Amino acid sequence: MATSPKIIVDHLSVNYRDVQALRNVNLTVRPGKMVGIFGPNGAGKSTLIKAMLGLMPVVTGRVTYGDDTLAHQLDRVAYVPQRSQIDWTFPATVWDVVMMGRVKKTGWFNRFSASSRQLATAALERVGMLEFRDRPIGALSGGQQQRVFLARALAQEAEIFCFDEPFVGVDQKTETVLFNIFRELAQAGKIVMVINHDLGESITNFDQLILLNKELIAAGPRDWVLTRDNMTRAYGGHVGFFGHVA
Amino acid sequence: MSLELAVLDWFFEPLQFAFMQRSLAVAIMVGIICSVVGSYLMVQRLALLGDAISHSVLPGLAIAFLLGVNIFVGAFIAGVISTVIIGWIHTRSPIKEDAAMGIVFSAFFALGITLITTIQKDNKIDLNHFLFGNILGVTVGDVRDTAIIAALVLMAVFLLYKELLFYSFDPLGAQAGGLPTGLLNAGLMVLIALTVVASMKVVGVILVLSLLIAPGATAYLLVPRLHQVMLLGAAIGVLSSVSGMYLSYYVNLPSGPAIVMVVSALFALSFLFSPRHGVLVGPRRGRPWQKLRTLLPSKGS
Numbered sequence: 001m002a003t004s005p006k007i008i009v010d011h012l013s014v015n016y017r018d019v020q021a022l023r024n025v026n027l028t029v030r031p032g033k034m035v036g037i038f039g040p041n042g043a044g045k046s047t048l049i050k051a052m053l054g055l056m057p058v059v060t061g062r063v064t065y066g067d068d069t070l071a072h073q074l075d076r077v078a079y080v081p082q083r084s085q086i087d088w089t090f091p092a093t094v095w096d097v098v099m100m101g102r103v104k105k106t107g108w109f110n111r112f113s114a115s116s117r118q119l120a121t122a123a124l125e126r127v128g129m130l131e132f133r134d135r136p137i138g139a140l141s142g143g144q145q146q147r148v149f150l151a152r153a154l155a156q157e158a159e160i161f162c163f164d165e166p167f168v169g170v171d172q173k174t175e176t177v178l179f180n181i182f183r184e185l186a187q188a189g190k191i192v193m194v195i196n197h198d199l200g201e202s203i204t205n206f207d208q209l210i211l212l213n214k215e216l217i218a219a220g221p222r223d224w225v226l227t228r229d230n231m232t233r234a235y236g237g238h239v240g241f242f243g244h245v246a
Numbered sequence: 247m248s249l250e251l252a253v254l255d256w257f258f259e260p261l262q263f264a265f266m267q268r269s270l271a272v273a274i275m276v277g278i279i280c281s282v283v284g285s286y287l288m289v290q291r292l293a294l295l296g297d298a299i300s301h302s303v304l305p306g307l308a309i310a311f312l313l314g315v316n317i318f319v320g321a322f323i324a325g326v327i328s329t330v331i332i333g334w335i336h337t338r339s340p341i342k343e344d345a346a347m348g349i350v351f352s353a354f355f356a357l358g359i360t361l362i363t364t365i366q367k368d369n370k371i372d373l374n375h376f377l378f379g380n381i382l383g384v385t386v387g388d389v390r391d392t393a394i395i396a397a398l399v400l401m402a403v404f405l406l407y408k409e410l411l412f413y414s415f416d417p418l419g420a421q422a423g424g425l426p427t428g429l430l431n432a433g434l435m436v437l438i439a440l441t442v443v444a445s446m447k448v449v450g451v452i453l454v455l456s457l458l459i460a461p462g463a464t465a466y467l468l469v470p471r472l473h474q475v476m477l478l479g480a481a482i483g484v485l486s487s488v489s490g491m492y493l494s495y496y497v498n499l500p501s502g503p504a505i506v507m508v509v510s511a512l513f514a515l516s517f518l519f520s521p522r523h524g525v526l527v528g529p530r531r532g533r534p535w536q537k538l539r540t541l542l543p544s545k546g547s
Contacts, residue, residue, distance in 0.1 A: 017340070053422050079422030090289055090415050091472045100412040104424045109405050136470040156423060 004031040004159050005066035012061030014051045021047045027219040034186045036206035037195045040235050043212045045195045049162050075104050078158035080149045082165045088138050094148050095133045101155030123154035143174030160191040179205050260495045268389050269381040273491050275396040276448045277483030282476045283441040284458030290414050296458045298351035300442045300451045302328030304358020318443050325439035328354050379450035379502035395444040399437050449502035456506040464513045467520040
């Protein structure tokens with residue numbers, strides 16, 4: 001299997017209105033690893049992903065994937081926004097949402113192919129939501145909604161997967177499904193980036209961490225990033241999770 | 247005469263007049279495209295934008311009339327310009343989008359009224375026809391223009407359906423997946439402006455919002471998927487326009503307001519009795535009379 005290229009973030013600075021949101025971030029994201037993006041509220045975690053994908057303007061810096069800017073290769077990206085960003089009363093069924101993952105690959109003016117429908121069906125099966133395919137999305141629990149979004153991302157057949165706070169308000173079963181599939185994706189050589197803020201037990205699921213607080217505090221293997229000094233710099237003095245810290 | 251014949255007679259009598267044929271044709275087409283395009287406004291919580299665009303077409307219409315250009319073209323351009331200015335104010339300043347809409351559409355509307363009032367003194371043009379519609383005055387040319395616009399709008403929605411569905415549900419996810427969301431948004435604005443322009447003669451710029459929002463909202467309470475909302479909404483839109491026209495013919499009501507009152511009544515029925523979301527009969531809401539009692543102010547509290 002040919003290995004995917006890596007993402008290189010080079011001197012990235014981002015402003016949100018007139019306030020600096022991220023300052024001079026340099027990092028490399030490699031395929032095959034589960035990468036967790038951590039930091040306190042307002043640390044710029046979502047901003048980092050959005051800026052990397054070119055969804056918001058950057059002040060300086062460049063983000064490349066292989067030979068080209070990542071923002072030029074968005075058809076290789078599956079992005080799952082925070083659940084709170086979505087209007088769940090929208091008139092759509094589970095099936096409608098998963099098929100959205102096939103829109104770009106299907107192309108303008110074309111109808112969905114049989115293979116697209118197979119991919120969507122397989123994706124729903126994988127997240128355990130196939131029996132709900134005709135349900136309106138508003139009739140699902142938070143965890144089920146998140147699994148539908150994961151199925152949409154799987155149906156996109158992307159190389160780069162970005163999840164923004166996928167564990168907020170989900171049940172234990174969904175959390176297990178999400179981590180299992182993230183792991184499978186990473187093992188299949190994909191790039192998997194997950195924004196999270198829960199510093200509990202689940203942090204051990206990640207191979208690599210990116211620790212942010214308006215600038216890059218540290219990035220690299222989990223045990224290497226999780227030092228007392230790094231955590232204090234990211235979260236300030238009041239942190240109660242030193243059980244995991246090297 | 248048997249009852250059936252009486253009903254048929256009642257139905258066909260207005261159709262012997264050419265002006266009624268033309269107005270019904272336009273009313274049906276407008277009923278369809280308003281419901282389809284308006285569904286996008288509703289699901290994106292942009293109902294106010296429909297109002298903004300419809301009020302903003304007036305100055306373009308007046309200027310086109312002065313220049314001797316097709317007034318549909320002028321109205322369309324003004325509608326599009328208003329959305330561009332709204333977007334510009336909203337992105338380049340801390341002003342929120344709804345405030346930007348309020349500022350822009352009232353400014354355009356005021357300019358339009360001023361221009362039309364000034365020119366209507368010397369010309370055969372009536373401000374009231376644009377504000378409240380003048381469907382009985384539609385010409386063969388109007389029917390043709392409306393048909394062209396309706397065909398364009400429906401074709402665009404059909405061809406771009408899957409992209410517009412993704413974009414209107416999850417704009418960030420669509421953009422991150424490589425869809426040109428700026429272009430899709432602009433396309434949607436153009437569709438709305440075209441629809442508003444086609445609807446001017448039927449209900450006028452003030453009441454067109456009702457035809458844009460109410461049929462889709464009525465359908466939304468009854469069916470769960472966007473294309474179903476559009477199809478059922480179109481049926482509701484057509485039913486409303488046609489019954490509004492007949493009301494107007496037989497009871498001598500102004501036709502635009504008659505259409506709007508019918509569609510509003512249909513919404514009210516759906517709101518109260520929809521099996522999925524009805525206030526009185528919706529799921530897990532007990533029996534209708536129990537529900538009715540909970541709506542009334544309770545005694546002694």
